[in-house]
Amino acid sequence: MQNWLKQITTGAMIGTTVLVTSACTMRLSESTFIASDEVPVAFTAEFTQQLQQAMPNHLITPLSLEASDHVKLNGFYIDNPNSLTTLVFYQGNGMKIEPHGLSVLTTLSTLNTDILVMDRRGLGASEGQPSINNIIADAQQQLDYLHQQYQPEKVILHGYSLGSFIAADLAKNNKIDALILHGSATNADDWVDEKTPWYMAPFMTLEMPEDFRKTDNKQVVAQYYQGPLLVIAAEEDEEVPPELSEKLFVASQSANKQLIMVPNVGHQGMLDDANTMSQYQTFITEL
Template sequence: MKRTILALGLSATLLGCTTQINESGFIAQDESTIRYSQVLLSKLSAQTPNHDIKPIELNVEDENVVLHGLHLDNKNTNNTILYIPGNGMSVADSAEGPLINLAKYEFDIVIFDRRGLGATKGPATIANLIKDANLSYHFTKDKLSADTLIVHGFSLGSFVAAQVAKKQPIDGLVMEGSATNVDEWVDEAMPWYAKVLFDVQIDKAFYSVDNKQVLRDAYRGPLLVIGGGQDKQTPISLTHKLFSASQSTNKQLIIADEAGHNDMFNNKEVRAAYQTFLSHF
């Protein structure tokens, strides 16, 4: 499967002196979908021995779309992490690291392949990513009987997670490898000489998701922000700005100084902070 994964998570087409950042090029898509193999499920099961691995489906009835995902069911709890992965990260990709990391915390875990990725068909837009994530929230609460529900968004998934937190009564929010909003992200991502040379035109769809605005104006619940000191995709300056914007009285910032975008949970302070965060529920 070939994916369009673009530098810094930005899709930019140079047209003369104009740089266009387009929704259609930004969201990574698989050329075809593939269902979860027994090899994948068996491997994940062996690495998460305290969980039962259950394929799940969520029908988006008004659009004739079926979201495919996994429920990692811990028999000792109904407390649940709804994990929303980053751009281009399928459930199968997440099984190589994030799901194994999260399973150590003895919560249930729910993850879905969003449209156009992994096992789920259909073109993805920012609007339907948000719609489907909210449906995933209700599915997890209503169908899987989640008690405490923590929403954990990684990278692009953090923007989707924040929109769930904006609308739904979640119990806690984790933002890992996150940024503030598209304007500040582009400002940090582009070198100074590019800003001089090019006029940046940004698809209006990106302005529908603003993590800084959500944390400042809407979400007041428990918050954990995780950043990597060597993260080149979401610079650490944006992590600090995001945390500063939050009006929550129960918030924590943890930085893995040596970590890049994908290896923050290799840091023992990050793992300890995550454990402490979950222990409050």
């Protein structure tokens, strides 16, 4: 998610995320909010080698899947030969496997699971134009492929930032063994409320597509998903205030839930904290 309300209040350029339609009305559209590239860029052999060198005990397999509308989506299956659990990682807005994924995938590999990660459509190595509906449909197809091709005993969905909305939506209708919401908001309306200064709230109206409001992490954990839940937040996150993660945790009806509040970091870097990864490891080991 982008810190666009801060840009508005400081008088800076609004950029591509929000279109100001009047003095007090703003419109949030899918085409401008969801980051995309003009053309896909294939993974380089050098990057694949870097992944393999960073995870020498894993087998790195490039994947190319065709979506229902014939768009080609690309990513990797990272196979830990000693694991029957797969962690599916959904990246944040604008985050590409190459070059952004090397560090986080290396860190996640220490959890000793298999990992499935795909560039979502319209970004990095994947084709197409993204929307809320089609990136969720793509993720469902990828999850189905995982079960058909690899038959994991356990599946963990890990969504970071915008990716948390994909992971949570899939958790509504799929049998999974754990849900990880990392740097996550509750829903679009709460996020706007948290980011809007009190003195601007009476004068501002936000218009957004209904699809944005239908992807509601708080509703998922409160009404649909009751399995194991791990919420990871950062005390100094200015993009997605940690109060939203606390609301998710409180709303969850799971009997097995945990909140990790990472000190001294912002929206990036939560998984670089050794204590966070230790707690993450314990959480999945006990599944």
